[in-house]
Amino acid sequence: MGELRAPFGIDIATTLVGSGVTLLFSGLLLRYGHRFGQFTNGEMYLYAGGALFVVGLVLGIVFAIARID
Known part of the structure; x- marks a missing residue:
């Protein structure tokens, strides 16, 4: 490679x-x-972390599929 x-x-x-x-x-x-x-600090960390995890996972899958030749 x-x-x-x-x-x-x-x-x-x-x-x-x-x-x-x-x-x-x-x-x-x-x-x-x-x-x-209306959100507690724990809830904000939970939502932000979950959103970043999902975005990172989706981008990782998309980039992995794009690299397959």
Whole structure:
């Protein structure tokens, strides 16, 4: 298997996506931030951890399928 390298365009794309996600979450917090007061810290960690786990799992599966030749 060859060396895994990311082209320059991928770096730009991930930077733009990361910035977009940050702005999206900032906007959501401004719009719906008052609703976060009803959750405990444990619930917030649970929901955030679960969401990150699911997103990571889905991306891992997609990337693994894309690498199969």
